Amino acid sequence: DQQVKQNSPSLSVQEGRISILNCDYTNSMFDYFLWYKKYPAEGPTFLISISSIKDKNEDGRFTVFLNKSAKHLSLHIVPSQPGDSAVYFCAASARANAGGTSYGKLTFGQGTILTVHP
Amino acid sequence: DAGITQSPRHKVTETGTPVTLRCHQTENHRYMYWYRQDPGHGLRLIHYSYGVKDTDKGEVSDGYSVSRSKTEDFLLTLESATSSQTSVYFCAISLRGYTDTQYFGPGTRLTVL
Numbered sequence: 393d394q395q396v397k398q399n400s401p402s403l404s405v406q407e408g409r410i411s412i413l414n415c416d417y418t419n420s421m422f423d424y425f426l427w428y429k430k431y432p433a434e435g436p437t438f439l440i441s442i443s444s445i446k447d448k449n450e451d452g453r454f455t456v457f458l459n460k461s462a463k464h465l466s467l468h469i470v471p472s473q474p475g476d477s478a479v480y481f482c483a484a485s486a487r488a489n490a491g492g493t494s495y496g497k498l499t500f501g502q503g504t505i506l507t508v509h510p
Numbered sequence: 511d512a513g514i515t516q517s518p519r520h521k522v523t524e525t526g527t528p529v530t531l532r533c534h535q536t537e538n539h540r541y542m543y544w545y546r547q548d549p550g551h552g553l554r555l556i557h558y559s560y561g562v563k564d565t566d567k568g569e570v571s572d573g574y575s576v577s578r579s580k581t582e583d584f585l586l587t588l589e590s591a592t593s594s595q596t597s598v599y600f601c602a603i604s605l606r607g608y609t610d611t612q613y614f615g616p617g618t619r620l621t622v623l
Contacts, residue, residue, distance in 0.1 A: 396552075398552075423606065424609050426611075428614075433616075433617075434616060434617070435514075435600050435602075435614030435615050435616050435617050436553070436600070436613060436614045438611045438612070441609075441611070443602070443609070453606070454523070481552055481553065483553075485608060485609070487608055493607075493608070494607075494608055495541060495558060495560045495566070495608070496541055496604050496606070496607030496608045496609070496610060496612065497555055497608045498543075498553075498555065498570065498612060499555075499569075500545075500552035500553040500554070501552050502550055502551060502552045503552050
């Protein structure tokens with residue numbers, strides 16, 4: 393049962409345009425969401441996060457939007473650059489699960505491969 | 511960059527052999543995690559630790575065990591490796607856990623023949 397889903401395996405965008413990566417979740421206990429970027433042969437690196445008390449968080453070219461009613465979040469990259477080409481993972485965390493404290497455990501989506509063409 | 515190293519970085523082993531992967535951190539972070547990355551699955555949590563000698567199971571813990579005898583080291587052991595455990599393994603660390611950024615190591619690529 394995939395609790396976090398990224399339904400687009402890949403996305404191709406022209407340099408300078410907007411990239412929009414989407415993520416859906418099913419577990420209503422999730423209240424903190426993150427995006428990670430991963431280059432080949434490297435570990436994931438943190439990009440941006442959002443708490444469920446917000447619906448938008450912005451950091452430079454990166455903006456994450458959260459729609460709690462739809463259980464949907466998206467990452468916008470504007471403008472896209474060739475160096476943004478990577479795999480993007482969304483992840484979700486819950487303050488506490490049925491067993492108590494969550495200890496910050498993350499549930500990841502399958503990832504979306506973003507390619508930005510010059 | 512967070513001080514996280516993983517060893518070995520690459521390993522090829524045969525079915526049935528024991529394998530231990532090591533994660534070492536120099537950040538004195540309390541929380542440590544082991545994930546595996548497989549195509550179509552993203553990253554899945556294997557085990558995690560919330561302190562020295564305090565560990566618990568994650569989503570895909572069958573066939574794996576862990577130990578944490580000191581803050582800086584978190585070991586992942588495959589008691590008897592199987593081909594289904596061929597994967598890329600990532601260690602992550604976090605200072606406070608919930609809502610805190612997890613920093614990932616460079617990964618270990620394990621192939622079980």
